[in-house]
Amino acid sequence: MSNEGEQNRRLRERLRRELGSLRVGFAAWLKLRRQQDVTEQHASQFTAIEACIDGAASGLTKHLDMLDLDLPRGEFAELCRRHDLRILWLRRLWQYFRERIDQRDDARLAPLLRAADEVVWSAWRSVFERAPLLGLSVTGGPAPLPFIDLEHSPAATPRSWVSRELRRDGGPLLAEHLERLPIALIHLPVASVASPWWLVFIGHEVGHHVQHHLGLVKGFEVQLKQAVLQSATDLKLEDPGLAAERWGRWSQEVFADVYSVVSFGVAAVRALTEFEEHPDARMGEPRERYPSAAVRLHLMARTAEKLGLPGVQASLNGLDPRALITGQEAAEEDLRLVDAVVEASLAELPGTDVSLTELLGFNARHFELRWPAIPTPFDVTGPRRMAGAALDAWARTEAAPVAGDTAALDILADTVKQLLGENRLPGRRGGAKPPRAPVDGEELSDILLGLDTARLEAASRGAE
DSSP states (O other), X not given: OOHHHHHHHHHHHHHHHHHHHHHHHHHHHHXXXXXXXXXXXXXXXXXXXXXXXXXXXXXXXXXXXXXXXXXXXHHHHHHHHHHHHHHHHHHHHHXXXXXXXXXXXXXXXXXXXXXXXXHHHHHHHHHHHHTGGGTOOOOOOOOOEXXXXXXXXXXXXXXXXXXXXXXXXXXXXXXXXXXXXXXXXXXXXXXXXXXXXXXXXXXXXXXXXXXXXXXXXXXXXXXXXXXXXXXXXXXXXXXXXXXXXXXXXXXXXXXXXXXXXXXXXXXXXXXXXXXXXXXXXXXXXXXXXXXXXXXXXXXXXXXXXXXXOSXXXXXXXXXXXXXXXXXXXXXXXXHHTHHHHHHHHHSBOTTSSOBHHHHTTOOGGGGGOOTTOOOSSOOTTHHHHHHHHHXXXXXXXXXXXXXXXXXXXXXXXXXXXXXXXXXOOOSOOOOOOOSSOOOOHHHHHHHHHTSOHHHHHHHHSOOO
């Protein structure tokens, strides 16, 4: 072998060692996580991540072995530099999930996350248990993974969405190619650790995941726009088409809000009231992603009333959405369309003869539960019913004569985390691959191998 070929061989060996180090480290981490997951709570999530990370590393190793050692030294070095960037990006992807899963090792966060896992499973799994009974052919998949985020409010990251942390400056790597992450995520605000009754917001976030998972995004948007267009026309509003477009733009948030009420009852309305209370002048302000705050609260309250749930007005905590938007023409117009929106949202889902209430097995009596009672019999609806009861207990505690009693709230918080974490349905939590499978390792390695140096550099650099 020529001296140049020997230099190339050494360079290739460095990368082999780096890939080997990544795979050994990943395997050791995954083995430890599985050993600690004695109930196989996260079995399907670990399997999905393994297929993506280790599969991609395997594909990169095969390609590295095929590099021609007889290439000119500079050309070979450039190929190896690209490989180095691919390995770095793959480490970033692993680290992205590792940081969120390893939060369960933090003694301060673990109790809240155990409780959150149960509430997520309850809000997610209900759909896939009932679907076959209703004649729907849908496949499950790993439940969304909750983790604590330094955000003010909860958020969802479906597999089809790309988080800002993974975009970096190399957004095209993900935005154009890696559209499906191995698992979906639910961001919980750090305030949930001290105030676990905010786990009620999981209903909204799971609603996002279910809509994406079942492929209902476009169909529901069309269904909502048609309902609004008809209602706006009947009401002789000035521009029915514009109203329909506006509500269509909000359709994903509408679906998630309605899902939260169907799965958590009036607790979902009460929780949102806390986060949507603003100065009166802002309650009717138009927004891009959501209806105005007053209209959104009215939408959720009317959904709860349509479902026959008691205590709806009390859940608004003294707010009157209608009064808050008096004189704000656009918000008043949207408010008049809310009943049509609610009716369309609770109707049969697009392309099916099944409604959201049927899919979730809605039963108004489920929400008569009082904390700290445990549902009997305890089934998949149990954790979300308990979370709703916990939110009600918080509201009553805050309204007690000794308002804001820190000791009482601390005791309640500890009890909520304990009872929700302890009361779980037995068995392994797995699921078949969804209809549009997450990206696998071979596909990911092909994506990485197809990118030029500039795009790899952008995708692999840290946040600035």
